[in-house]
Amino acid sequence: MSETPTVGEAVPDAQRGSWTSFLKSIASFSGDLSSLTAPPFILSPVSLTEFPAYWCERPELFAAIADATSDEDRAKRVLRWFISTLKGQYTSRNESMGSEKKPLNPVLGEVFYAYYICNPEKGVSLQGHSAQKTSFSGGSIIVKQIGHATLTVTLPNGEKDEYLITLPRLRIDGLWYGSPYIELCETSWIVSASGWVSTIEYKGKGYFSGKSHSYKATLTPPPSSRGLPTHIFEGTWHEKSKNVKTGELFHDVTGPKEEVSVKPVEEMDEWESRKLWGLVSKGIREGDFELASREKTRIENEQRQRRRDEVAAGTKWELKHFVHVDSDPTYERYGKFFNANPPTEDAYVFQHNPPLAEFDAPATGA
Structure with a gap:
């Protein structure tokens, strides 16, 4: 019989004391855990500000949204692209660094040019905002992602189709042994102006599929439609999934992805994330x-x-690229389709300042 695993068995010897202290701190802390200082060995070398860049890893799927032949087809393509962004965000450090790492907390004034993503030739763009609130429950860190994204497609006739995309919650397990990993949990939604709604349920090992990183997405037609089918897709978001009814492959992220590139660090402003x-x-x-x-x-x-x-001084930080709005009309308009809570949400709307031409972000998907 193997020995009983001990606290921090995956932690470097020199860091075990600080890791044990960190676990005690989060277990007794009642506020937002983001204010606690984590041991250096568990930190990621990347700031949370940079995470939207993972939404750019599959530019071909982002651009393909514009090639849809119907509202139904377009809703499928948006869902496929979104599911394909999850691997980079939530499991890539397990593969490259051995376990999940805590991203560096953004600081006031920090910027990374990638949360306004566009392909001008295809007429597809995405903007959004996000923040995190963390807590400790049942031996796991629970991360509530606050914020949402709006994806806009300009159709051949000049009209625009719009999608509200909400963000999943995270559960970080494996803390006891110093080898954290992320499971997505609960539900997120993608709601289109045409009335198609994707309800995405996330489950981990021991739930309906018995596999880590599992999901089930149900794409339903507009309430007023007749005869249009409901589609169900199921699998693992970090590998592959299929259409349950037809058995056809829906998404596959086991192959190469596009690496997001930026200008050399020495050419960056002092507040750009990688230089900071x-x-x-x-x-x-x-x-x-x-x-x-x-x-x-x-x-x-x-x-x-x-x-x-x-x-x-009685002053307030002046936003550089975004404008704060008390409630986002897009969230307000489409949130009713999934009983959004809260029904309205503060948002930060991107403003073209400086002009888009000045951004050195390969996030255009071109």
Whole structure:
């Protein structure tokens, strides 16, 4: 019989003490866990600000949305593209770094040009905003993703089809042994202006499929339609899935993906994500946790001082590329199709400032 696994068995020896302390901290903490400092070995060298870039990994699927021949076909293509974005966001670090890593928390003023994604030739664009609230429950970290995306398609006749895309919740397991991994949980939705609705249910190992990273998506026609079918797709979002009724392959992300590229770091502004976190990322990648911790602390202390200066001066941070709106009309319009809670949601709407031509983001899908 094998020995009983111990706390932190996957943690480097030199980091086990800090990992045990971290576990005790999150177990007794009642607020948003994002304010806690995680041990350096569990950190990702990438900031959360950069995560929308994963939505650009399958540009051919994003562009193909414009080639749909009907509202039904278009809704399928949007769903296929969305499911294909999940692997990079939620399992890629397991493959490249051995376990899930905590992304660096964004700081005030940090930017990464990828959450306005467009293919001008095809007439497809996406904009959105996101934030996270984390808590601890039942031995797992629960991440509630706040925000949504709006995908717009310009049709051949000049009219626009619009899609509201909500975000799944995350459950981070494997903490006890120091080898975290993510399971998506609960439900997210994609609602189109034409009335087609995708309801995506996420389940992990031990649920309806018995496999990690499983999902089931039900695509339903508009309530007013007659004779149009309901489609069901099922499988694992990090590998493959199929149309349950026909058995046809629906999505497959086991092959190569497009790597998002950006301009050289030395040409970036000081607040662009990869330059801002450069030394922290270097320390994490090279296993120099002293460097990573020192530079991360420096950035965080500067951030706290900026916040204090704002309060003292009675000023508010001025947004550079987005405009805050109290309630997003798109979310308000389509949220009723899935009983959105809350019924309205604050949002940040992208403004072309600077003009799109100045963005050096390969997120156009061209």
